[in-house]
Amino acid sequence: MNPLVRRVVRRSALFVVALVFIAALWEFYKVVGPEDGGALFGINILPRSNSRAMPHVWDMLSRYGRPELRSSERKIWRVVLAGAWFSLRLSLVGFAIGTTVGIALAILMARFKVVERGLLPYLVVSQTVPLIALAPLVVSWGGKLEVFGYEWPRWLSASVLGAFLAFFPVAVGTLRGLSSANPASLELMDSYAASWTQTLFRLRFPAAVPFMVPALKLAASSSVIGVVVAEISTGLRGGIGRLIIEYAREATGDPAKVFTAVFGAALLGLAMAGLVAAFDLCAMRNRPKEAL
Amino acid sequence: MKNRLLKRLAVGAVALSLVAAACGDDSDSGDSTADTTAATADTTATSDTTAAAAEECTEPTKVKLQLQWFIQAQFAGYFAAQDQGYYADQCLDVEIVEGGVDIVPQQQLADGAVDFALSWVPKALASREAGADIVNIAQVFQRSGTLQVSFKDKAITSAADFSGKKIGNWGFGNEFEIFAALTKAGLDPAKDVELVQQQFDMAALLAGDIDAAEAMTYNEYAQVLEAKNPDTGELYKPEDLNVVSYEAEGVGMLQDAIWASGAKLASDEAYKATAIKFVAASLKGWAYCRDNAESCRDIVVAKGSKLGASHQLWQMNEVNKLIWPAAGGVGAFDSAAWDRTAALAQETKNLEGKTVLTKAPDAAAYTSDIVTEALALLEADGVDTKGGSYAPVEVTLNEGGN
Numbered sequence: 001m002n003p004l005v006r007r008v009v010r011r012s013a014l015f016v017v018a019l020v021f022i023a024a025l026w027e028f029y030k031v032v033g034p035e036d037g038g039a040l041f042g043i044n045i046l047p048r049s050n051s052r053a054m055p056h057v058w059d060m061l062s063r064y065g066r067p068e069l070r071s072s073e074r075k076i077w078r079v080v081l082a083g084a085w086f087s088l089r090l091s092l093v094g095f096a097i098g099t100t101v102g103i104a105l106a107i108l109m110a111r112f113k114v115v116e117r118g119l120l121p122y123l124v125v126s127q128t129v130p131l132i133a134l135a136p137l138v139v140s141w142g143g144k145l146e147v148f149g150y151e152w153p154r155w156l157s158a159s160v161l162g163a164f165l166a167f168f169p170v171a172v173g174t175l176r177g178l179s180s181a182n183p184a185s186l187e188l189m190d191s192y193a194a195s196w197t198q199t200l201f202r203l204r205f206p207a208a209v210p211f212m213v214p215a216l217k218l219a220a221s222s223s224v225i226g227v228v229v230a231e232i233s234t235g236l237r238g239g240i241g242r243l244i245i246e247y248a249r250e251a252t253g254d255p256a257k258v259f260t261a262v263f264g265a266a267l268l269g270l271a272m273a274g275l276v277a278a279f280d281l282c283a284m285r286n287r288p289k290e291a292l
Numbered sequence: 293m294k295n296r297l298l299k300r301l302a303v304g305a306v307a308l309s310l311v312a313a314a315c316g317d318d319s320d321s322g323d324s325t326a327d328t329t330a331a332t333a334d335t336t337a338t339s340d341t342t343a344a345a346a347e348e349c350t351e352p353t354k355v356k357l358q359l360q361w362f363i364q365a366q367f368a369g370y371f372a373a374q375d376q377g378y379y380a381d382q383c384l385d386v387e388i389v390e391g392g393v394d395i396v397p398q399q400q401l402a403d404g405a406v407d408f409a410l411s412w413v414p415k416a417l418a419s420r421e422a423g424a425d426i427v428n429i430a431q432v433f434q435r436s437g438t439l440q441v442s443f444k445d446k447a448i449t450s451a452a453d454f455s456g457k458k459i460g461n462w463g464f465g466n467e468f469e470i471f472a473a474l475t476k477a478g479l480d481p482a483k484d485v486e487l488v489q490q491q492f493d494m495a496a497l498l499a500g501d502i503d504a505a506e507a508m509t510y511n512e513y514a515q516v517l518e519a520k521n522p523d524t525g526e527l528y529k530p531e532d533l534n535v536v537s538y539e540a541e542g543v544g545m546l547q548d549a550i551w552a553s554g555a556k557l558a559s560d561e562a563y564k565a566t567a568i569k570f571v572a573a574s575l576k577g578w579a580y581c582r583d584n585a586e587s588c589r590d591i592v593v594a595k596g597s598k599l600g601a602s603h604q605l606w607q608m609n610e611v612n613k614l615i616w617p618a619a620g621g622v623g624a625f626d627s628a629a630w631d632r633t634a635a636l637a638q639e640t641k642n643l644e645g646k647t648v649l650t651k652a653p654d655a656a657a658y659t660s661d662i663v664t665e666a667l668a669l670l671e672a673d674g675v676d677t678k679g680g681s682y683a684p685v686e687v688t689l690n691e692g693g694n
Contacts, residue, residue, distance in 0.1 A: 036499070050522075052498065069600050069694055136394045140405045235362055235392025237596070245393065246362065246598040252494050253518035253692035 094162025102170025162226030173215025177208025349383035365607035373577025382569035428658035430623035436544030442504035460490030510610035572666035603693025616679035
């Protein structure tokens with residue numbers, strides 16, 4: 001068997017085993033855990049194990065097979081999948097914007113030391129602004145702002161919030177990567193009288209890839225978080241965030257329902273991480289072993 | 293070393309001031325965009341009034357209405373007006389904008405993102421006191437729908453029984469009726485009861501974490517009745533519960549009302565004309581929902597509400613009870629209820645000693661002009677605006693509201 005295929009098979013098998021293990025742990029706690037929660041050292045810390053707080057794994061799974069509402073024909077797995085697909089597209093847009101902005105900033109910062117010193121503190125500050133404070137502001141652009149003659153769509157606001165979280169790791173990681181080129185190689189490029197752009201594309205970027213991949217992984221999950229939080233915060237219809245909050249309202253009567261949406265969000269994160277892993281494989285395939 | 297630290301501090305200070313300046317710029321540009329949209333709306337509206345005068349509708353006026361939450365029967369009247377073509381009859385093209393966790397409708401209105409917004413009166417008055425130029429043009433809900441729900445064995449039948457109990461409340465300005473009731477019953481909110489911050493659901497009540505939970509008649513109360521009682525294996529029944537209604541306790545504060553921009557009402561005749569038409573069509577929608585609760589439930593479900601059908605019908609019915617019968621006409625202002633709300637908003641202190649308002653709202657905080665003209669339009673149209681013979685329907689809730 002091809003080693004790549006073997007690796008994929010082994011990883012998927014491990015993933016399934018881990019899932020089964022977590023499910024078993026969940027059910028185990030339901031058996032031994034206190035029905036109404038418990039206190040350790042006077043602090044209420046043990047979660048309740050009753051079925052309203054922790055539905056059985058099979059209840060959650062079977063909930064996927066039943067219709068969302070009694071009045072509708074649509075099974076809940078289709079609704080959740082549709083929601084995840086919607087949010088995935090928003091996350092991808094956010095990820096794309098965030099990555100572009102992040103890499104552009106990193107190039108600027110690597111080119112001009114002054115920019116790095118002036119800009120980097122702002123970037124750090126930007127990440128301390130709470131997303132939920134920003135969300136209503138960005139959402140109110142919808143209907144007020146026009147871009148090239150088109151009205152600013154509400155979903156784009158969610159993507160922008162995803163991008164807002166995603167650009168930071170990309171900018172910092174890429175910057176670190178761009179300055180990681182071997183000094184001897186840089187001198188070699190200098191001796192060829194290579195321009196800065198030539199050095200950038202032939203030497204610095206390839207050297208930066210190992211730093212960019214983990215940054216992109218972070219950015220991928222951040223963009224999902226940004227989009228889901230923005231959906232929850234602003235009530236954007238169609239995505240998984242909206243489903244989570246709508247199903248949470250029914251948690252008293254139908255506790256398994258909200259978990260179906262939460263797992264949908266997890267699936268979304270996995271899909272995004274998978275995309276970056278695929279990029280990783282692509283970008284690193286021709287890399288000589290000693291360069292790693 | 294020290295020098296570098298100083299430098300960094302200086303950079304930090306500059307950064308902060310720049311951010312502050314940027315924020316300032318932002319709101320300015322926001323205002324100017326709002327102005328331009330207002331100006332465009334102005335021109336279209338003017339051409340529309342002329343069109344309406346000629347009894348035909350070539351280009352409907354675009355109107356945006358901001359809801360407080362997602363699509364649900366609490367807003368059925370507006371969806372019915374849209375679905376039944378009442379807005380179109382008034383030559384309006386209404387876009388109904390859903391709310392969200394962090395969307396403050398009166399703020400969206402003050403920012404110019406929408407033309408009209410729904411909001412509870414105390415919250416909107418607080419925004420008005422803080423400088424938002426918004427005016428209540430129709431008091432749709434005439435009664436308060438807030439309850440305190442508890443299980444029978446806790447024996448809580450009035451606010452006086454809150455003494456020594458764990459009382460759940462939502463906070464975020466939703467707690468003032470509770471405090472008003474406690475004060476009225478002669479209890480000290482800081483000492484005589486244990487106040488517990490409650491999520492916007494009934495989980496804490498069902499789990500026994502709190503003795504009585506804050507609930508809306510049309511939403512959270514139904515959530516209890518849709519949950520299974522683990523002891524009997526059946527749904528909880530109204531007989532299992534005690535309910536304290538803040539309206540009945542005499543401390544109800546006015547809730548859902550339609551708010552408009554004060555500046556535009558004063559300066560823009562076309563906006564005012566649009567407001568009258570919008571209110572008239574919306575109230576006609578509410579009258580439709582009074583007489584056709586099930587049809588309105590279907591309209592709301594078709595709009596994509598994720599709440600179950602029986603929950604939605606329950607909500608429709610309870611919301612109708614808050615609106616109808618409307619002695620002075622639907623949407624009209626009852627000055628006694630208004631004054632009571634304003635007085636409670638000034639007098640009731642929460643745990644931090646804060647009141648909703650620091651001074652009495654000015655007279656311009658609401659205007660009867662719009663709703664009076666709207667009601668005249670509806671009367672001429674033969675719509676029953678008082679609903680004197682209104683009788684609620686019986687709703688059976690299913691598990692999970694399905």
